[in-house]
Amino acid sequence: MSDIKPAADTFTPALGQHWLTPLYDVAIRTLTRESVWRRALANQVDPRDGDGILDVGCGTGTFLTLLANRAPKAHLVGIDPDPEVLARARLKAAKAGASIEFVQGFLLEDVVTRLGPLTKVVSSLVLHQVPLAEKLRILSLMRRALADGGEAHIADYGAQTTPLMRWLFQRTVQRLDGSENTQPNADGVLPDLMREAGFRQVEERAKIPTPTGSISIYWCAGSDLRAPRTKP
Numbered sequence: 001m002s003d004i005k006p007a008a009d010t011f012t013p014a015l016g017q018h019w020l021t022p023l024y025d026v027a028i029r030t031l032t033r034e035s036v037w038r039r040a041l042a043n044q045v046d047p048r049d050g051d052g053i054l055d056v057g058c059g060t061g062t063f064l065t066l067l068a069n070r071a072p073k074a075h076l077v078g079i080d081p082d083p084e085v086l087a088r089a090r091l092k093a094a095k096a097g098a099s100i101e102f103v104q105g106f107l108l109e110d111v112v113t114r115l116g117p118l119t120k121v122v123s124s125l126v127l128h129q130v131p132l133a134e135k136l137r138i139l140s141l142m143r144r145a146l147a148d149g150g151e152a153h154i155a156d157y158g159a160q161t162t163p164l165m166r167w168l169f170q171r172t173v174q175r176l177d178g179s180e181n182t183q184p185n186a187d188g189v190l191p192d193l194m195r196e197a198g199f200r201q202v203e204e205r206a207k208i209p210t211p212t213g214s215i216s217i218y219w220c221a222g223s224d225l226r227a228p229r230t231k232p
């Protein structure tokens with residue numbers, strides 16, 4: 001769908017370095033209590049067969065495949081700039097017999113327009129990896145992708161509120177991804193950015209301690225039509 005194929009040096013790959021991508025699924029499984037936070041996120045998304053759901057930065061497609069198992073007739077779309085993770089995602093979906101559309105690229109205005117209004121948008125473990133301006137741009141476009149009454153569901157490293165979680169986050173995620181993009185998350189910037197992106201209702205509904213820092217599950221709704229439009 002997206003015409004632009006991003007160059008490999010224009011985004012941070014799934015595990016911080018392209019050569020580590022083959023290890024992504026096993027790393028997430030063993031180091032993030034994956035089954036706990038993905039189940040919490042999927043329960044919150046509560047996919048239904050009539051839903052149109054976009055996963056921004058879908059990576060290797062694990063979450064979309066989980067949603068497809070729960071709602072096989074939902075219209076599921078994943079977007080990611082990295083062709084290597086998308087190849088893995090397509091394989092995973094095919095093996096699971098899941099019908100999912102995968103698009104290579106960044107989330108841009110044209111993608112939002114072409115997809116049409118969606119009932120739900122999701123994103124997991126993406127925002128901590130991107131610069132502050134990109135966090136806001138992604139959140140603003142996620143909001144704009146939603147139909148009236150739509151919801152955004154986001155799982156990511158949020159405010160690290162205990163010394164142990166701060167230490168674990170520094171020793172793992174920040175070692176891989178650096179601190180420039182990750183520290184704002186650890187300092188708790190996400191809820192403010194979600195409001196700035198135009199969501200009137202923002203809730204952190206769970207905070208899950210993991211060996212790599214705490215992962216928060218956010219729910220956002222109530223589009224604020226006065227919020228500024230973000231340029232792609």
Ligand SMILES: C[S@@+](CC[C@H](N)C(=O)[O-])C[C@H]1O[C@@H](n2cnc3c(N)ncnc32)[C@H](O)[C@@H]1O
Pocket residue numbers: 011012013014015028056057058059060061062063079080081082085106107123124125126129130134138
């Ligand atoms: C840590 S992985 C998370 C993948 C997946 N969402 C998951 O839960 O396993 C982050 C993903 O974000 C993608 N990404 C990096 N920069 C992005 C951007 N600006 N917009 C959208 N996705 C981006 C990467 O290619 C990578 O696949």
